[in-house]
Amino acid sequence: MKVKDFLTLTFFSMGLTLILWFLITYTKIMPQAASYEAKHVDGAFNAMLAVTVPIFALVITFVVYTLFRYSAGKDQSEGIKFYGSGNGIVEAAWIFLSLALTLGLAALGTKELFAIRGNDQADLNIQVKASQFSWEFYYPEQNIFSPELILPEGKRVRLLLSSEDVVHSFWVPEFRLKQDLLPGKVVKLLFTPSKLGQYTLFCSELCGSGHTTMTAPVRVVEKEQFAASIKEQSW
Amino acid sequence: MFYFLRALIFGLVTFSGILFSLSYKISLQAAMVLAYFSGNLAFLVGIGAVRCFKQWLYGEKDAEAHKEETGWKRYFQFTLDHKVIGVQYLVTSFVIFTIAVTMASIMRLELARPEMQFLSFEQYHTIMGMHGISMIVVALIAILGGLGNYFVPIMIGTKDMAFPRLNALSYWMLPPAVILLVSSLFFGGFDFGWTAYPPLSVQGPLGKLSFLLAFITVGFSSIFGGVNFMTTILRLRAKGMDFFKLPIFVWSVFSAGIIVLLATSVVASSLILVVFDRAMGTSFFDPSRGGNALLYQHLFWFYSHPAVYIMILPAFGIILEILPVYARKPLFAYKITAFSFIGIVILSFVVWAHHIFTSGMWDLLTIPFMITTELISVPTGVVFLSALGTLWMGQIRLKVPMLFALGFIFNFLIGGLTGIFNADVPSDLHLHDTYFVVAHFHYTLFGGVIFGLFAGIYHWFPKITGRMFNQTLGKIHFWLIFIGFNSTFLPMFWLGARGMRRRVADYPLEFGNVQLWVSLAAILIIIGVIIFLYNMVQSSIKGTMADSNPWQAHSLEWQIPSPPPKENFEQLPEVKTLPYEYGKIST
Ligand SMILES: [Cu+2]
Secondary structure, eight states: OOHHHHHHHHHHHHHHHHHHHHHHHHTTOSOOOOBHHHHHHHHHHHHHHHHHHHHHHHHHHHHHHHHHHTBOTTOOSOOSOOOOSOOHHHHHHHHHHHHHHHHHHHHHHHHHHHHHHSOOOOSEEEEEEEETTEEEEEETTTTEEESSEEEETTOOEEEEEEESSSOEEEEEGGGTEEEEEOBTOOEEEEEOBOSOEEEEEEEOSOOSTTGGGOEEEEEEEOHHHHHHHHHHHOO | OHHHHHHHHHHHHHHHHHHHHHTTTSOHHHHHHHHHHHHHHHHHHHHTTTHHHHHHHHTOOSTHHHHOOOGGGGGGSOOOOHHHHHHHHHHHHHHHHHHHHHHHHHHHHHHTSSSOOSOOHHHHHHHHHHHHHHHHHHHHHIIIIIIIHHHHHHHTTOSSOSOHHHHHHHHHTHHHHHHHHHHGGGGTOOOSTTTOOTTTTTSSOTHHHHHHHHHHHHHHHHHHHHHHHHHHHHHOOOBTOOGGGSOHHHHHHHHHHHHHHHHHHHHHHHHHHHHHHHHTOOOSSOGGGTOOHHHHHHHHHHHHHHHHHHHHHHHHHHHHHHHHHHHTSOOTTHHHHHHHHHHHHHHHTTOGGGGOTTTTOOHHHHHHHHHHHHHTHHHHHHHHHHHHHHHTTSOBOOOHHHHHHHHHHHHHHHHHHHHHHHHSHHHHHHHTTBHHHHHHHHHHIIIIIIHHHHHHHHHHHHHHHSBOOOHHHHHHHHHHHHHHHHHHHHHHHHHHHHTOBSSOSOOOGGGHHHHHHHHHHHHHHHHHHHHHHHHHHHHHHHSOBOOSOTTOOOSGGGGSOSSOOTTSOSSOOBOOSOTTOTTSOOO
């Protein structure tokens, strides 16, 4: 590989990286973040973008450049040079680099996972029951059932998830957390809502004919209004 | 043709006879299981699968050769020639592929606008599940069963597969399974995608049982195929062909064969347990009676993750087989690529739980699965190194197979890199079960496996048919499908991250415009597929006669006439070098 090849590849792959980076940022690939955990998910997501986008740009630039530089064109005659079928240094460097990047990303993922799952303390328990095809929320401390999931801003909540029939899944895109609900088992999900607003809870595990419409409203309210808000919901 | 019709009648009569006579005595579910298995056996008898036993009984010697029909008719009977079986697999794959594309078109029509247009939720789920399982079957059998059967024996320099009868059996188990799968539309359909998670798969209509039985049959057929490939490659290589002189495609089939053999029985048994739960009242997966619903997910993915490597490894093989031919250069880093296939095989068995990070499994256990999953990008990276190294400094000829190979590199690069996002537990908590995952696996399975399949079919078309395909139509097919595919699936990454769930028939209004774009872009894929099918049929009947080696390739299959004669070689060859000595003036 000559200096000219090297410079061209660097120039075009950096350009492509910038374009892709602009497109991804400009189209806002993630919805707004409404929990503290969302920041860690986004952190992991952005770190992976930072690694994969340049790799993509580099490989594609390399292939396109090679196609132009080494096109046979109309010349179908067989070359006389016998080009190398391998290069020990390139092979070793390639494997070492991919191994290092992979392990680095896995380490970062582990770190963010601990940030999300590490703390088992919560200020508040809420029981979430799913059945084909509806959601029900129970606040044990107040003894209130609600069709809407109301959460206090800035307080860590522990959802106790269970299913009456088949497997369902709890997902609020703005919280960035997903957790399946299994029949015959209670699964915990802890997080801290960080932004006031209205969101939607989607069932995200195929659970039968009504799966598409199995949603529920979610509202994050100020701490002070929390008690009053759930009282209004009382059936 | 006579045998095929006889088999259909035998199968249908037995199936309906047993179903109607037994359903009064035992449960409909149990009657269906018995009826299907008897029907499948009757079909096999009808097609001539037990003829050999009859011959042994009467002491006839090798009478089969005389009784086999010739011409196109032999494709409709129990034939032992690996090349006929290969073509049978390929044609069947494209029949199923057409079903799958039709289902996808109906789905995209429904999804083009928010709200429900013309389907009910149940219909949508059945069509979606049918699309899913059909494409899984195509990806499993088209390359391995079709091109693998046809070319592995020739490439290693032998006359046929090690077990020709087992080979024919593994193919002929499929038609009844496909018929049953399609008939599930009339038995109430199935609403569990292609994954069939219990308890959902235990409740509900008979159509779900049809799905399970069809899937189990495909599993058994696949095991028979796998053991046959392994034995053939281990035992029947030509003189001088040691393991490091095998064409890379043979290496990939061998690696896929290992996975088939070790993993398929696990999914078959987990599906059989679901059938037991349905038909015999057991409760393996019913928590209210002491079962465990999560257990199924572990068993299912223990196979179904390695299964994607059963699909993609042969596609890697095809691409790496093709690149040296059209770049006129030796395959780069042949040995470590072969080793990396084996590395993928080993790692593929310890990554299954990345499909169920959100299932409620133990958090700490997700970490080792995240690490092993991301480690797979190392051997996969070697495949890319081999591809890029082969291209560099070559003399690149942009023929149709080469275009598909390059398209594969582009698509699979995106598919592979986005896989890292799904393998990472924190980001998977958000992305799991969204369109992001849909986009990711379409990039690997459609952009990867199906592009690999197209590359292979164009590359070997002159060998199989003895005729040349229409190259202009081939190029139009490539550009339509490459642009159509990327415009369809690239926006899905965005949709998924923004909050679009997968497997739903309707979606929030904010996604309306992007969904419409996706539906419109999919039209390009459909036109591309129609052009492809037309080109294949038209060219195999009327195409110009092809030279026996139109691409000036060096591997063994190109050194014999096209189409190859019955036992491939007049005299078994002796092998001295790898088949990638391009650039050297051949002696
Ligand atoms: Cu649900």
